[in-house]
Amino acid sequence: MLKTINLSKSFNRETDNEINLFNNFNIEIEKNKCTAIIGPNGCGKSTLLNIIGGSVMADEGQIILNNRDISSLREEERAIYIGRVYQSPSMGVSPSLTILENMALADKKGEKFSLRPLVKKDRIPKYIELLKDLDLGLENKLNTKVKYLSGGQRQSLSLIMAAMKYPELLLLDEHTAALDPKTSQVVMKKTKELIEKYKITTIMISHNMRDAIEYSDRIIMLDKGEIVLDKPSWEITERELINIYSEKIVA
Amino acid sequence: MNTLIITSIEQGLIFAVLAMGVFLTYKILDMPDLSVEGTFPFGAFLFARFVSMGIHPIISTLMAFGFGTLAGLCTATLFTKLKIKPILAGILTMTILYSVNLKTNGKSNVPLFNYSSIFHKGSILLILIVIVLLIKIILDLFLKTETGYLLIATGDNESLVRSLGESSNKYKLIGLMLANGLVALSGALMAQYQGFADMTMGNSIIVVALASIIIGDTIRKNSQILKNTTRVIIGAIIYKLIGGIAIDLGLNPNDLRAVNALIVIIFISYNNFAADFFKFGKSKGGEQIAKNN
Numbered sequence: 218m219l220k221t222i223n224l225s226k227s228f229n230r231e232t233d234n235e236i237n238l239f240n241n242f243n244i245e246i247e248k249n250k251c252t253a254i255i256g257p258n259g260c261g262k263s264t265l266l267n268i269i270g271g272s273v274m275a276d277e278g279q280i281i282l283n284n285r286d287i288s289s290l291r292e293e294e295r296a297i298y299i300g301r302v303y304q305s306p307s308m309g310v311s312p313s314l315t316i317l318e319n320m321a322l323a324d325k326k327g328e329k330f331s332l333r334p335l336v337k338k339d340r341i342p343k344y345i346e347l348l349k350d351l352d353l354g355l356e357n358k359l360n361t362k363v364k365y366l367s368g369g370q371r372q373s374l375s376l377i378m379a380a381m382k383y384p385e386l387l388l389l390d391e392h393t394a395a396l397d398p399k400t401s402q403v404v405m406k407k408t409k410e411l412i413e414k415y416k417i418t419t420i421m422i423s424h425n426m427r428d429a430i431e432y433s434d435r436i437i438m439l440d441k442g443e444i445v446l447d448k449p450s451w452e453i454t455e456r457e458l459i460n461i462y463s464e465k466i467v468a
Numbered sequence: 469m470n471t472l473i474i475t476s477i478e479q480g481l482i483f484a485v486l487a488m489g490v491f492l493t494y495k496i497l498d499m500p501d502l503s504v505e506g507t508f509p510f511g512a513f514l515f516a517r518f519v520s521m522g523i524h525p526i527i528s529t530l531m532a533f534g535f536g537t538l539a540g541l542c543t544a545t546l547f548t549k550l551k552i553k554p555i556l557a558g559i560l561t562m563t564i565l566y567s568v569n570l571k572t573n574g575k576s577n578v579p580l581f582n583y584s585s586i587f588h589k590g591s592i593l594l595i596l597i598v599i600v601l602l603i604k605i606i607l608d609l610f611l612k613t614e615t616g617y618l619l620i621a622t623g624d625n626e627s628l629v630r631s632l633g634e635s636s637n638k639y640k641l642i643g644l645m646l647a648n649g650l651v652a653l654s655g656a657l658m659a660q661y662q663g664f665a666d667m668t669m670g671n672s673i674i675v676v677a678l679a680s681i682i683i684g685d686t687i688r689k690n691s692q693i694l695k696n697t698t699r700v701i702i703g704a705i706i707y708k709l710i711g712g713i714a715i716d717l718g719l720n721p722n723d724l725r726a727v728n729a730l731i732v733i734i735f736i737s738y739n740n741f742a743a744d745f746f747k748f749g750k751s752k753g754g755e756q757i758a759k760n761n
Contacts, residue, residue: 272630293630301631309631311624314617322617327633330614379631 219246219269219386219418224278226268226442238264238442242278246386251412251419253433253450255426255458257466260439262422266388269420271295283385297327300379300417302372302392309375312364316355316374319363320344323378347377350414351407369400373407380411387412389421393428401425405432426458440466474593476712480705481596482657483676485603487684487700489650490677495696496611497643498623502558504651504677505670506565507539511655512665513572519583520573526586529656536652539565540644548637569667576667585660592661599657603650604697619643651677672725679732680704686735707731 224242229235238261246252254262267273269280271292279288287295302309310319321336324344341359348356351373355366363371372392380387389408393401409432412419423429429436430450438446438461445465486508493501511532518528539561546557570576587595610616622629622639629636659665684703688694714727 291635293633293635296631296633303627308625308627311621311628313624314620318617322621322628322632325614325632330618330634332610332613332615334612335614335617336612 218248218283219420220244220281221269222279222281224268224280225276226264226273227276239268239275239278240442242442244437244444246418246420247435248283248418249416250434251409251421251432252435252437253421253423253429254437254439255423255429255462256439256445259441260466261442262439263390265439266301266390266420266422269386270299270301270388298385299388300382300384300386301388302375302379302390304391304394306368306371306375306395309378310363310371313362315360315362316348316366317341317344317359319374319378320347320381323381326382347381348374350411351377367400369396369404372396372404376404376408376411380415380417383415384417387417387419389419391422391424394424401428408432426455426462430455430458438462438465472712472716473709476708477705478593478596478661479712480708481593481600481701482654482661483680483708484600484701484704485657486651486654486673487677487680487704488603488607488697489647489654490674491681491696491700492619492643492647492650494678494681496620496623497640499554499640499643500558501540501543501644501647502555502674503539503543503561503565503648504558505673506562506569507536507648507651507670508655508658508673509569509665509667509670510539510565510572511536511652512659512669513569513578514652515656515659516578516580516665517572519580519585520578525584525588525660529586529653529660532656533649533653536655537645537649539652540646540648541641543648544637544641544644548640566667573665578665579663580659580665581663586657587660596657600701603653604701607697608695615639615642672728675725675728675732676704676707679707679728679735682732682735682739683707686739689739 221242221244224239226239227235227237242265254265256262264273268275271287271290271294275288279286281287282298285298287298311322314322317336321340321344324340325335344359345356353370353373355370355374363374366374372395376392392408393404396404405428411417421429421433430453433450436446436448436450436453436458437444446461486504490501490504493499514532514535515528518531519525523531542564543554543557543561546552546560547554552560589595611620618629618632618634619639619642622636622643626636629639655669658669680703681700682703683706684696684699684701687699687702710731711724711728715721715724719727
């Protein structure tokens with residue numbers, strides 16, 4: 218379970234453009250559930266994910282992941298517990314390495330990197346099994362460099378790489394936003410299968426209301442760093458969500 | 469002509485060590501490291517200093533490598549800890565090294581004819597081939613290790629390295645240290661080869677290194693089998709051969725630097741434009757594609 222306690226964050230401090238994004242922000246994310254965060258640009262979705270992931274530090278407050286205070290850990294130290302898939306398909310992979318080499322890197326996550334050879338033959342069947350789950354035929358392209366893959370293929374690979382070591386928390390930062398609608402649906406379906414299969418606690422940012430309802434268990438709407446809606450996904454329809462969105466935020 | 473070819477190959481092999489070092493920063497870490505202009509003579513002066521103290525030339529050469537890595541440590545510290553931009557960090561290290569180089573032996577030119585060198589044991593060409601192959605094999609093996617792959621990933625995508633629980637700065641440090649160590653080693657070899665260490669031997673050496681890397685890239689561009697280190701070595705030798713032949717054909721040695729820069733410009737523009745242009749000429753329409761399949 219993830220919990221933030223009195224989180225505060227402001228940008229451009231002590232200037233005319235100071236923005237107090239979060240002020241004593243508290244949220245609890247249940248274990249083994251997928252929580253979707255929606256809201257307009259600038260509402261703090263990405264900043265919240267960055268603060269949890271550690272790429273942006275909060276000014277004040279604590280982040281507790283499974284009873285462990287991770288607030289003071291650096292991004293790479295938190296990465297041992299947290300997996301993340303970014304919006305850009307090139308952020309989660311190493312394009313000049315092959316699929317096999319990328320998988321082998323992800324397989325070492327959180328362990329010590331030594332002077333032993335990276336790719337271990339006895340681990341390859343495991344990678345093939347994981348890639349087969351994606352249904353994209355990537356298991357037959359182990360020695361293909363990732364830069365030759367399509368955006369959807371790369372994003373699916375990033376997802377597997379982020380999830381394969383069973384992180385305690387998975388952060389999906391609009392991970393299908395850069396894909397075409399059809400590929401986006403394929404990747405979303407795979408995402409849902411994967412997080413259900415491995416029972417990974419997930420926070421997903423989305424601009425797509427339908428995706429948010431269909432693929433998550435709980436929906437949180439943010440506006441200017443505050444929660445304006447917090448409901449189980451099955452209690453709300455897309456129409457209602459859009460109405461609330463335009464009522465509370467656009468108005 | 470024959471001696472010209474052998475001399476060019478020998479010098480090419482020495483520059484291959486330099487180019488493999490610069491390859492680590494320029495190609496793998498995707499970072500311009502200008503400190504090599506200071507590290508190359510630094511290696512030469514270190515060697516001169518050690519060998520004049522009576523240390524065995526092989527040990528002196530290895531010590532030049534060891535101390536050379538410190539130049540990389542300096543650049544990496546300026547860049548990762550003090551947040552100075554890589555290009556400026558390199559220039560600052562280079563500037564510091566200028567004074568350090570003068571201090572090492574107390575003068576700007578040190579003759580080494582009176583001391584023994586690693587080349588005294590046998591054929592210069594053979595010794596150089598062994599050294600270059602040894603470095604190439606070690607480097608290839610290193611790049612296949614867990615640490616080596618993280619070095620490649622750091623140049624490719626730093627956020628991936630952090631997501632694996634590792635600090636990308638650590639790998640920049642390793643890369644810069646190794647690179648500068650190799651450059652200093654190359655400088656030490658050059659000092660023994662030409663019989664002196666000189667302040668000016670580092671001038672525009674980065675162009676030599678980049679030329680070797682870029683020429684290497686041009687050879688059989690799409691071949692998967694040809695390793696990058698092999699490309700760099702062949703590139704350095706071809707580069708030296710071009711320069712040697714140009715001088716043999718009557719080029720004024722004073723014009724050599726401009727010609728060197730010209731070679732780099734030609735090969736980069738070839739890689740950027742002409743390669744596509746020629747490919748277009750080769751594969752005309754479906755008939756050719758059908759034939760290929």
